[in-house]
Amino acid sequence: MNTSFSDGKEEKFKRKAISVKEGQTRILSYVRRSETERVPLPEAQGRILAEDVLAPHPYPHFRRSGMDGFAVISSDTLGCSAETPVFLEVVDEIPCGSLPSVALVPGTVSRIMTGAKVPDEADAVVMFEMTESSESQGRAYIQLKREIKPGSNVTPVGLELQEGELILEKGRRLSAGEISVLATFGIYNVPVVKRPSVAIFSTGSELLGVEEPLQDGRIRNSNTYMLASQIRDAGGEPFILEAIADDLGTARQKVQDAFELYDLVVTTGGVSVGDFDIMADLVAGDDVEMLFNKITMRPGSVTTAAVKNGKLLFALSGNPGACFVGFELFVRPAIGTMLGIGDPFLKEIQVELGREYVKVNNFTRFVRGRLELKEGRFVAFPAALDESSVMITIKDSDVLIVIPPSSRGVAAGEMVSVLQLPGSR
Amino acid sequence: MNTSFSDGKEEKFKRKAISVKEGQTRILSYVRRSETERVPLPEAQGRILAEDVLAPHPYPHFRRSGMDGFAVISSDTLGCSAETPVFLEVVDEIPCGSLPSVALVPGTVSRIMTGAKVPDEADAVVMFEMTESSESQGRAYIQLKREIKPGSNVTPVGLELQEGELILEKGRRLSAGEISVLATFGIYNVPVVKRPSVAIFSTGSELLGVEEPLQDGRIRNSNTYMLASQIRDAGGEPFILEAIADDLGTARQKVQDAFELYDLVVTTGGVSVGDFDIMADLVAGDDVEMLFNKITMRPGSVTTAAVKNGKLLFALSGNPGACFVGFELFVRPAIGTMLGIGDPFLKEIQVELGREYVKVNNFTRFVRGRLELKEGRFVAFPAALDESSVMITIKDSDVLIVIPPSSRGVAAGEMVSVLQLPGSR
Known part of the structure; x- marks a missing residue:
């Protein structure tokens, strides 16, 4: 036309x-x-992701110790108790970021730090506080007084995410949580929408x-x-x-x-x-x-x-x-x-009107207003001055209250639609 | 110490x-x-105001027409009706941004645009649609068939703000509404906190x-x-x-x-x-x-x-x-x-817990979670994985649910405090 x-x-x-x-x-x-462009991770904040991101590897990608303690073979502790403690030899020490240097055999344990890789042979980590250390003939031992369940304090591979799983869908706005995910998976050049x-x-x-x-x-x-x-x-x-x-x-x-x-x-x-x-x-x-x-x-x-x-x-x-x-x-x-945002409109919610709105019109009115929280419920209050020409009430508004065309207005306590303005915190 | x-x-x-x-x-x-620094208005978005801003002049600072129409002396229309219309001579035309060029006397009107300054002698504006235009002997007239109330369609000086009134308090975050106010009052170099x-x-x-x-x-x-x-x-x-x-x-x-x-x-x-x-x-x-x-x-x-x-x-x-x-x-x-923000803490609100939280602890837990709106009420749902080491649920959280130390956890439907995470929309 x-x-x-x-x-x-x-x-x-x-x-x-x-x-x-x-x-x-x-x-x-x-x-x-x-179009899509790539920006370095430190500049990606607030941008919109242009492509789905799949996990390039499971996360965690190795069996991770959840405690500072000792990696044990749990069957070594079967039947042990305060009366019949078990003594296990400490044969390795695994700081975070290092790999086990010794393969465990039954009767041995590795000292291990939170976040470090659990030796393949171990199936549990017991925290320091549950052990007593001792030395004998130049060898270090720990004493345990209770059975350790298999899997204790070991974060399995892929607990959070499996390889290939969708981790961030396109159209998502990138803030701290998303940026943490991108960094974790080594995605430094981030595909974002121009x-x-x-x-x-x-x-x-x-x-x-x-x-x-x-x-x-x-x-x-x-x-x-x-x-x-x-x-x-x-x-x-x-x-x-x-x-x-x-x-x-x-x-x-x-x-x-x-x-x-x-x-x-x-x-x-x-x-x-x-x-x-x-x-x-x-x-x-x-x-x-x-x-x-x-x-x-x-x-x-x-x-x-x-x-x-x-x-x-x-x-x-x-x-x-x-x-x-x-x-x-x-x-x-x-x-x-x-930008490829899934729902590009202001978010609409239904809330109670806190004060009557009597100005009538044959057109729908979008009245600046504020949400207040009362006992877990939101209540919307129209701004005192809402004329088209009025500038001063924009700054104090976090919603637009939708007043449908009507010859009588809306009474306090009635439910109304409000559109939430972005940036309102 | x-x-x-x-x-x-x-x-x-x-x-x-x-x-x-x-x-x-x-x-x-x-x-x-x-410290305070000054930044140009276009760079002020998101910054925190460092000083109170008082209105340097009333707003509006002149009597403004709220309509396209004619500025009239309302007493000229006293007693007029469909049977006894009044004819008024159009002696001036005032576009937006121009000043009246003729002083009105009884029996005369000025054509005026929305937003233009109403002549000092006029006390009302009547919209075009309520008038009939005519010409006689090279002069323009309008015919009016009803009385016009004083003040109609005239925005008085200072309707929104009086001179010296506090318009923006220090500590306020500057977004669109505040920036509009600063521009309106000619504040281009904005005092913000470093x-x-x-x-x-x-x-x-x-x-x-x-x-x-x-x-x-x-x-x-x-x-x-x-x-x-x-x-x-x-x-x-x-x-x-x-x-x-x-x-x-x-x-x-x-x-x-x-x-x-x-x-x-x-x-x-x-x-x-x-x-x-x-x-x-x-x-x-x-x-x-x-x-x-x-x-x-x-x-x-x-x-x-x-x-x-x-x-x-x-x-x-x-x-x-x-x-x-x-x-x-x-x-x-x-x-x-x-930055001088008045309340620098996460906003705390009381909402219903949507799903039981049974993990117990002798310390207060801050559990990542999401708010959902149900019939005007917010309900908080804890994330499925909320361990300290878990990264993936940060991105999906918009609150921290506060679980007090307890030996039994919190049941679904109980009220809990939640801290709203910023940036969540």
Whole structure:
């Protein structure tokens, strides 16, 4: 479907609203997983694994002592007790990382450290504290006063993993536990998915640079920095480009250039239906397919998405609240899918609403809010200020509370869906 | 208290165990907040704010239009209705970022865009859709058929924040919402706490480098990479140093050097009571104060902490599970306190235990586990393999389940404390 919105304002008012879910589906149908690259293990943290990793060897790969003690042949201890102790000769000493130097025969034991390889002939380790040491004619002995069960304190080969077992599935985010696994199996050059590069444009001549002094009637450009942070958090690499002034020709050229250089393009501002908005014009053209330009949601109903040569453009609202929500609902899943994450959407859980929400709307509302834990249950509280234009409550929110279209709102105590925002701890 | 453990193994067995809480208290009494540095806003993500930030101006700092429409003097619409509409002359047009160019007088209105400054004389904005436009003798008019309430669609100055209000408290971690606030208020050089530099040593000659081929009886050095990941996640900057072989002289010199260069020193391995352990010797010396060398916990009971010239040394177990837990319970809070985070400990919540835990112990157990959400309630499930030596279950855990010392274990359905692991999403 090629649409043209270039014949001006009248045309722009004609927006066919679709649901968030439909919008997400349209977007993801255009998203392909990014390429694989290899990074050294110390740089792999936070990256997404690009391939399944199978265990190249069992783990542990040798029978490991679980104690500091003596490796014994358990049958040597059969029938022994406090009254009839058994004396066994210490013939070897096996520190961690060394191999046994003597083959055990019945009646002999090896001193062994935790983590060291148990001699093949031994089938148990008895801890130091259960033994009494003695010497006789220059030879060392231990005395044992109870039977030792076969297998005691010996970690068998493959206890944790068998060779060939799936240890890490692709699409997994790498943190401490995964990195430990990769190191254990000697995987230093880790196959990860390339971070999608994301160009960020702000539009609107009302925007001041962050370092510019305040001016009456103008606001500072905060959305680009917020978006850069969201993009990084989602696993992309943000590139803040020069703000686009309200000039269609220049804007179009800049966006064209960005499509060449980056994997995704995100703009903020200029998507409302006012006279001075240009995003709709911008995505018009034979080679651009409009995916949607209105969503049945608040805030951010005029969020727009388009695709050009297989690359996605998202035109998010200039209102901070709407820009934030638009990113989380549409751009994050796109980046997540490019990264090969299995479920790229915000995690949805059902919780109790802690305070009534009475603002009604014919569109679904995504209300910033906070989860509180009460007696093992989560309760969601909507932010005091949740207007699209409000910036200050974003920082205090860890969920988006989903308020369905309704003429009466939702009462305190009713169950609601909430979408958990990432990075909330 | 200066202690010497250099007279060998006998001495090493004498360890006085203290509780986790007491250990944490001892550590934190030596921790001072790190210095402040300023970083550019785009690099501030994930950093910890070093100073309170007060609003340098109200926000919004001008009366902002919440709609595309017309700025009106609401008293002009008094008594108007469908039968008796009012006609008002359009005398100005105010795009976003521009200032009104005409002072309104009764009977006149300004066309205005969302986000633009409302003229001082106007006290309401009426949306386009509620008006009918007309022209007469070259002048533009709008027709209104209902009264407009004062204040409609006008965001007052300071709605979100008053000048001087606390907007971000020190100790706060900066993510998208905070970054948006900083940008909005023009704070580009952000005061953040310096990342503590943390030296990591592994000890033990059994360790192979990650890239070395597997050898019988030896394991790869995975803890240093795991620790580096945990340190980064906690907000520190990890430095993986050469592994220390089991040679006391070299080890002591390397650790001395690290104390000079780094803010914290963490070692892994060599803290058990076997013959070949050297950490206890290593922290002996007149200038080293031992804080503890045994904790009443599993895994990791032989975790050691010492302080030298105000700098902390943590000697963690070489067992992956114990090393992981030791870091989370002791090193993370130390780094967090250096960063000025208010509550540097893992967040503790009370949840139901999903499956019985029968392994008993006279020490408190910190069992790796997973939280699952069931009908708005969290339920904690212990990992199948939770031995100290087990590495593979770390990656699948998002909590440590606290099992108090007990002779009977904990039944399914009982409430337990769990410590939430960071980075779990």
